[in-house]
Amino acid sequence: MSVELTIDGTRVTGKKGQTILEVAQENRIHIPTLCHHSLLPTNGACRICVVDIGRKDRLEAACTTPITNDMKVETKSKRVLDARRLNLELLLSNHRADCVTCEQDGQCILQDLAYELELDLHKTAFKPQDIDKPVDDSSPAILYDPNMCVLCGRCISACNNIRHHNVLSYKNRGYDTLVIAGLGELFTDSDCVNCGECIQVCPTGALTEKPSRFMGRWKELEMTETTCPYCGVGCTLELYTKDNTIVKIKGKEDALENQGSLCVKGRFGYDWVNSPERLTTPLVRDDFGEFREATWDEALDLVAGKLAEVKDQYGARSIMGLASAKCTNEENYVFQKFFRACIGTNSVDHCARLCHAPTVAGLVKAFGSGAMTNSIQEMLDTDCFLVIGSNTTENHPVIAKYIRQAVLDRGAKLVVADPRKIGLVRDSSIWLRQRGGTDVALLNGLMNVIIEENLHDEAFIIERTENYEELKNTVEKYTPERVERITGVPADKLREAARMYAKADRASIIFSMGITQHTTGTDNVLSTANLAMLTGNVGKHGTGVNPLRGQNNVQGACDLGALPNVYSGYQSVEDPLIRRKFEEAWGAKLDERNGLTMVEAFNAVSRGDVQAMYIMGENPMVSEPDLTHVEESLKKLGFLVVQDLFLTETAQYADVVLPSCSFAEKNGTFTNTARRVQMVRKAVEPPGNSRLDWQILCEVATRMGYPLFYGSSAEIMKEIASVTPIYGGITHERLQKTGLQWPCPVFDHPGTQFLHRHKFSRGLGRFHGVEYKPAEELPDEDFPYMLTTGRLLQHFHTGTMTRRSKVLDTLVPECPIEINPADADSLGLADGDLVEVSSRRGTITGKTSVTDRSDLGTVFIPFHFAEAAANVLTNPALDPDSKIPELKVCAVRLRKP
Amino acid sequence: MNILRYRYVLQQETLPTSPSRDSVRTAVGETHSSSQIAVEQARELGLLGDNILGSSFSFDVDIARGGGAFVCGEETALMAAIEGKRAMPTTRPPFPSTKGLWGKPTAINNVETLAHVPKIIRDGPDKFAEVGSEKSKGTKVFCLTGAIQNSGAVEVPLGTALRTLVFDIGGGPYEGRSFKAVQTGGPSGGCLSEEHLDLALDYESLQAAGSIMGSGGVVVMDNTSCTVDVAKFFLGFTTAESCGQCTPCRVGLKRMHEILDRITRGEGKLEDLELLKYMSTGIIDSSLCALGRSAPNPVLTTIKYFEDEYLAHINEKRCPAGVCDALIKGYHVDSELCKSCGICVKECPVGAITQIEPDKKALINSDTCIKCGQCYTACPFNAIKEVW
C-alpha cells in the first residue's frame, strides 16, 4: 500500500511500514545517522537522525518512525539541527577525539557528523571528560577503547541478535553505561569467539582489529573483493591492502552468503600471505640430498624429464596426482587435464577423499547429484533442522549464524545428533548423543518411528521415488528400543526427534564429516537421503540434504574433475561418448579406466605400483590417516613434486618443490558448499619468483610434449564452460557481479537455488535399505577409549596457514586433547597436564583439556597440529564405496607420561 | 468450549515521593505483600483462576516483582524487566497493544486506573463523569508532601484548585514559613509558583504551565527551600535513573546537572541559563522515552518562575534561601541577640562554638566550623547569622 508524505516540502511516496529514513534515502534526501545499520535491528539510541513531524512536544527518530499518510517531515529546520548538534556535542563531551592516531580516521561516522554539522570543538560548551577508562587489549584480535565508544549499541546487537554469541552487553546505567564483554571481564576471559562482527559494525574507533593497529589507515588502503580461503561457506571478503601487504579484512555486507559476517579465520587469519616463510623460488635436491635453490627452467625441466621417464618405464598409471581443494576451479581443471591428457592417467584425487567422498558417492546413488541440495540463505526459512555430525559453530560458523537465527528468532526446531556436546547443543530442542559410528542405526530408528506413526509423505514416495519397499523392510527392524541398545539414545528421545523432524513443514538435514568419515560413510549418507525422501523434504525451498563442505573449494575441485572416475562436471571417464568428447576437446587419447584414489595410491606405493607423485597444495603428511604409513610411502616414492606456498610436512619429502601463489595473489573462482561459483581476485603481488599453479602446470605439460597455454584464468573458465554442462553458462564476466549456483547450463541461466525441484537428477529418487555395521575398530581392553577427530574454530585443516597467523596461533597455540572430567579423574589428569595417546598405529603427546564436550570414554583430538598429529593414531580402514578412511572412530589408550 | 484466559501482571514500581534527600525510598516490600494477600484472598474466594464462579471466564493475576528502577515507569522498559531483560525502553511502534510482553498484545494500566473500574461498572460512567473538569473526568489521588502541615494521600476531583489542595486540605506551610513553590508529578514534573495557586489540577492546565500530572506527587516547598537546589536534586535523580541508552538523556542530563552544581557552588555564569534552556529543549525534543523527555522540566520551570533566585546565585554568589552550603561563607553570633543559652554549643557537631566569659556569649571559631548550619536552625533567638 502506498503512502504519500512531504519531506522538506517535496511530495514523496513510500510503502506502508517503511520508516522516514528509508523513504528519505530512496528519494536522495540526506538524514544523518549514527546508530542505525541496515543489517541490524534499529534501536533508536543515538538520536542523531531526529526530524520534525509537526509535533509540538517532540521530534522523532527518522530511523524508527514509520511513515503515515500526509505526514509532513522537516529534516533541516533549526529545531532539528539544534537537537542534532546538541546530541553530537554531548557525545563528543565524553569522547576521546584522538583522530590523529585513530584507526577509524576517514571512515568514522562521528567524525563525518562533526564535519557535516560544522562543529567547533573549541567553542562547544562542554569539554571532553571521563575519557580515561582502561583500554582492553587482552585479546589478540580485538582492541576495545571505551573512551571512543558512543554507545550506539551496534556491537551488542551484532553479537547478540545477529550472531547469537551473547557476549556483549551494557553495564551500569545512565552516564556510567559501558559496553562490556561477558560479566565485565576482559575480552579474553569472556566467551568471545573473535568473530569480529562487533568490529565490523562499530561506527567509531572503539572496536578495531588489533593486528591492524598502526598498519595503515583507510585512505591509504586499497580494497579487493574476494572469497575466503578457508571453509566451504565461501564468505565474501573485502581485503584491504597497503604496500602489497594485507592490513585488514572486512566482510562484504551486501554479499548474499555472509552479509558482512565472517569468522575468526576469515577475518584474522591472513598474515601468512605475507609470511617470510613463503617459498619464493623452486627447490631441488643437491648431490647430498639437501634442498638447493634452482631456476624455474632447471626445476621445470627436471620435473618434466623425470615424469616422462617414470611414464616410459612404469606406465602412466604409476604416476599419481593430488589436486587441491584450496586451489581455484581453473587450477583444478588444468591439473586434471594435465594428468589425463598429458600424463595419460585418471589417477587424480584430492582431499575430498578424506571428507566428502561418501557424500558424492551416496547422493549420486540416491538423487543423482552429489552436492548440497539447497542454499545457505534458505536455512532462514527452515522449520526444523537435523544437524548430524556437523560441529557447525566451529567448522562453518557463518552457516551456524543462520541456523541460530532460524531457531532463536523464528522458533525453528533444532535436533542435534552428535556424540560431542558441540556448540549447537545449547540451542537445540533435542540432543541425541549417539555412540560414535552408530549413525545408520540412529537414522533407521528415526525412520522406523516415522513409518510406524504414519508420518511419512506417501504422495512424495509414490510420485518421486523408487525402491521404498526395501527401505521399509530394513528399517522395520530398527525399533526405538533396539536402536537405544546400539546408539545409547533413549527410545523416547528418538521418538520425539522423529516426530519433530517429520511434522515440520520444511525440514533440512545438515551433515558433515561426522557422517562421512566412517567405513560406513556412504551408508550414512544414503540414510540421510532416505530420511529426507521419506518425509518429502527434498526439492523444496528450505529443506534438503545439505552436506557442508569443509574446504573453500572442495566442491569446486570435485566439480572440475579432480577425482579418479569423472571428468569435470561429474562426467564418467568410463562412458565412451563422454570420453570421445574430451578426447576431441583436449586433442589427446584418454585412459578408459578409473584412476586410483588417494589412500589406494599410498598403498600402491608400498607395492611399487606407484612410482611418482605430483602434489599441488595438499599436505597428506598431516591429513591422511595412519601417518607412519604415509611417511614410509613418501620416502619410498621414486619421484615426488610438491607445489605449495610453504615447505610443508609433505614438501620435506619432495624431490622438487615449486613455489605457487596464494588466494590473495591470483584471479579465479571457488565454488562454495552451496554450489555457488564465486570470484577470487588478486590483491597483492606474489612473493619472489612464485608462480600461479596453472601456469606451472602448463609449463610442465608443454615441456612433456603436450603444449598447454592459457592467457588468463578467465580463458580457462571459457574452456570449462564448453565441456562442462553444469558450468556451461558460467563466465568470469558474469561472476564479477555476483556468484552463480550450478547447474547453470547456458549464459542466460540464473543458476539453480535448490536441486531436484520437480525431478531428481537421476529421475526418481532411490531408497536404499541400509543395515547398521559397527565401526572397524572399537575400544577393547588394550585400547579402552574411543578417539574421534575433527577441527577447531581457530584452525584449519593441517594448519599450514592458520598456524602461521599470529591471531589464530595465539588463540590456540597447541593441540588440546579433550577428555571427559570423569575420565580425566580416573586417569589422574588435570587440565593442562601432558597426556600420551596411543593407538595400534602410533603415539602422540598433547595437553589435556578437561571438558564435558567429550562423552565418557571418548577422546577428541583436532588434526591441525603436526607435532601432535591426530592422524598418527587414526585408522586407515576404508569405506568400500567411497574409499574414505575411518577418521572419526578408532580405539586408543591414554597414559600420563 | 473455548475458555478465554486472561493474565494480568501487576508490576510493583517505586517512585520517589518527596524532595528531601533521605526520603526517596522504596515501598516495594510492603506493597508487594499486600497485593499478594489480595490476590490470594481473591483466589481463595474463587474470584480468580479457571472458570470463575462456574462461568466460562478464566482470569488470573500474577505479581512480578520489580527491581525498583524508575525507568520502569516507561511501559516498554517495564515489559523488558518482566521478561528478565535489562530495563531499557524500546522505540514504538510496535506499540504494546499490538506486540508487547513476550510478543503478545498487552494492555498496560496503572493500579489507580484499575481502582476506578469497579466504581464505573457499579455506578455507570455518567456518575463517574459527574466530578472532574471538562476534559479530565473523575477523581485523582494526590500524594501531598513536603513543607506542609497535613501530608498524605488525598483523593480529590480532577480540576480542584491547587490552593484548595495546599491550603484547605494540606493546611498550608508551617508556622512562620511562607509558601514558595509546589512541584507536581514526580521527579520530572515542573515547579509551580504562587501565581499558579489558582490553577485547576487537571492534565491540560498542568501541562500548559510546564508541569505534569505524572505520579500524582505534590511536593510543597516553603521559603527555606532553594529552587535551584531543588532542580538540581530532581535532575540528579533522573540522571541516576536514566537507562543510559540514548544520547540526550544519558549525557545531556549529566551535563545539565554539572551546570546546576556549578551554579549552586557560585561558579555559574549568566550564559548558563541560556545553555540550560537550549539543552532542556534539545533533550525534551529528542530523547527516546518519557524519562528523558520530561527530566528537564524542573529546570525549565524553575528558571521560568524563579529566575531571580538563579540570578542571585550567579551574580551575587548568594543563596537567598540559605540552602546552598558552598555559597555560605560562614556563621557568626550576633552578641546583641545571644542570650547565652548554650543550645548552639550543644548542637555543633565539631565543637566550633565556645561561650566566652564573663557574659558567656557564644563565639564561633571559623577555622573549625564546617558550615553545617545546625546552630543557625537551633538558636531560639535568631542570634546566629549567615555570612555571605
Ligand code: SF4
Ligand atoms: S572514533 Fe572517530 S572521532 Fe573518535 S578519534 Fe576516532 S576518528 Fe576521531
Ligand code: SF4
Ligand atoms: S568478536 Fe564476535 S563474539 Fe566476540 S564480542 Fe564481538 S561479536 Fe561478540
Ligand code: SF4
Ligand atoms: S563499541 Fe562501537 S559499536 Fe559498540 S556501542 Fe561503542 S561505538 Fe557502538
Ligand code: SF4
Ligand atoms: S572460514 Fe568459512 S565461515 Fe569463516 S569467514 Fe571463511 S568462509 Fe566464512
Ligand code: SF4
Ligand atoms: S530517555 Fe533516558 S531512560 Fe529513556 S531511553 Fe533514553 S536514556 Fe533511557
Ligand code: SF4
Ligand atoms: S554552622 Fe555547624 S559547625 Fe558551624 S558553628 Fe554552627 S553548628 Fe557549629
Ligand code: FES
Ligand atoms: S540513527 Fe536514528 S536514532 Fe540513531
